[in-house]
Amino acid sequence: MAAPKIICIGLNYHDHALEQRAELPKEPLLFGKFASALIGPDEAIVLPPESAHVDAEAELAVVIGAEGRRVSEANALDLVAGYTVANDVTARDLQTSDGQWLRAKGFDTFCPLLPGVVPVSELGNGSDLRIVQRLNGEALQDSSTSELIFGVPRLVAHASAVFTLQPGDLILTGTPAGVGVHRTPPVALADGDVVEIEIEGIGTLRNPVTA
Numbered sequence: 686m687a688a689p690k691i692i693c694i695g696l697n698y699h700d701h702a703l704e705q706r707a708e709l710p711k712e713p714l715l716f717g718k719f720a721s722a723l724i725g726p727d728e729a730i731v732l733p734p735e736s737a738h739v740d741a742e743a744e745l746a747v748v749i750g751a752e753g754r755r756v757s758e759a760n761a762l763d764l765v766a767g768y769t770v771a772n773d774v775t776a777r778d779l780q781t782s783d784g785q786w787l788r789a790k791g792f793d794t795f796c797p798l799l800p801g802v803v804p805v806s807e808l809g810n811g812s813d814l815r816i817v818q819r820l821n822g823e824a825l826q827d828s829s830t831s832e833l834i835f836g837v838p839r840l841v842a843h844a845s846a847v848f849t850l851q852p853g854d855l856i857l858t859g860t861p862a863g864v865g866v867h868r869t870p871p872v873a874l875a876d877g878d879v880v881e882i883e884i885e886g887i888g889t890l891r892n893p894v895t896a
Contacts, residue, residue: 687851688719688720689720689851689853689854689855690717690848690850690851690854690855691717691718691719691720691722691723691796691854691855691857692715692717692844692848692854692855692856692857693715693716693717693718693744693773693790693856693857693859694713694714694715694835694840694856694857694858694859695710695714695715695716695786695859696709696710696714696834696859697710697713697714697833697834697835697840697858697859697860698828698832698833698834698859698860698861698862699832699833699834700828700832700861700862701832701859701860701861701862701864702834703862704862704863704867705867709834710834712835712843713835713839713840713843713844715843715844715847716786716787716790717787718773718790718791718795718796718857719791721793722774722790722791722792722793722794722795722796723796723797723798724794724796724797724798724892725797725798725799725800726797726799726800726890726891726892727891727892727893728794728797728892729794729892729893729894729895730772730774730794730795730797730874730880730892730893730894730895731792731793731794731895731896732874732875732876732894732895732896733776733792735776735779736776736777736778736779736789737778737873738776738777738778738865738866738871738873739774739775739776739777739873739874740774740775740777740864740865740866740873740874741772741773741774741818741820741825741864741865741874741880741882742772742773742774742775742818742826742860742864743770743772743816743817743818743826743860743861743882743883743884744770744771744772744773744816744857744858744859744860744882745768745770745771745811745814745816745830745857745858745884745887746768746769746770746771746798746855746856746857746858747765747768747811747837747840747841747855747856747857747858748765748766748767748768748769748802748853748854748855749764749765749766749841749850749851749852749853749854749855749856750764750765750766750767750852751763751764751766751852752764752849752850752851752852753845753849753850754845754848754849754850755845755846756841756842756845756850757842758838758839758841758842759838761837761838761839761841761842761845762805762810762837762838762841764841764845764850765805765837765841766802766804766805766852767802767803767804767805767807767808768802768803768805768808768811768884768887769798769799769800769801769802769803769887770798770799770882770883770884770887770888770889770890771796771797771798771799771855771857771882771890772796772797772798772818772880772882772890772892773790773795773796773857773860774790774792774794774795774796774797774874775789775790775795776788776789776790776792777789777865777866777873796857797880797882797890797892798855798890799887799888799889799890801887801888803886803887807886808886808887810836810837810838811830811836811837811858812830812831812833812836812837813829813830813831814829814830814884814885814886814887815827815828815829815883815884815885816828816829816830816861816882816883816884816885817881817882817883817884818863818864818880818881818882819880819881819883820865820872820874820878820879820880821878821879822879824863825863825864825865825868825872826860826861826862826863826864827863828861828862828863829861830858830884832861832862833858833859834859837856837858840856840858841856844856874894875894876894876895876896877893877894877895878893878894879891879892879893879894880892880893880894
């Protein structure tokens with residue numbers, strides 16, 4: 686069986702764009718992670734020695750359930766099995782210095798994922814769910830998927846114009862405001878930390894952090 690594609694969306698929350706004074710994108714910004722980054726609940730996020738600032742990012746993940754290519758927005762949810770919780774872990778300094786995001790987003794353990802999938806029949810297009818990141822019990826991100834710039838149908842349609850989407854593929858829909866790098870002072874993950882990502886109606890993804 687082929688490894689799943691992990692298709693990620695950059696800069697896709699209004700509040701996250703605002704906190705970094707970024708211009709809103711005209712269309713979804715795609716990047717990817719490899720399946721080697723995937724870990725499950727309670728598995729450790731490993732901080733790489735190459736980075737001095739690693740952040741967690743709370744993300745709603747779309748789980749593809751049917752194969753499709755160039756699907757319309759109107760039919761996009763037909764390809765979606767449901768939703769789960771993801772953490773798009775990012776080495777911020779490498780994201781800046783490299784000028785592109787593959788290394789910064791791609792280290793092993795940099796894609797924690799909750800294995801359960803909540804179906805579209807329960808959550809619809811996923812457009813009004815509270816999404817929270819807690820670091821050692823303290824909320825850093827606390828927003829709603831109503832802040833998404835491009836909603837799930839648009840993201841699925843856009844990605845399917847590039848890639849044939851296949852069952853098991855994931856689309857990570859972006860992260861809201863509050864990430865560590867944009868806080869004053871900045872907050873980076875550290876050895877011994879515990880990160881929790883909670884999305885309303887889905888559940889909580891918990892991972893320890895180790896050096």
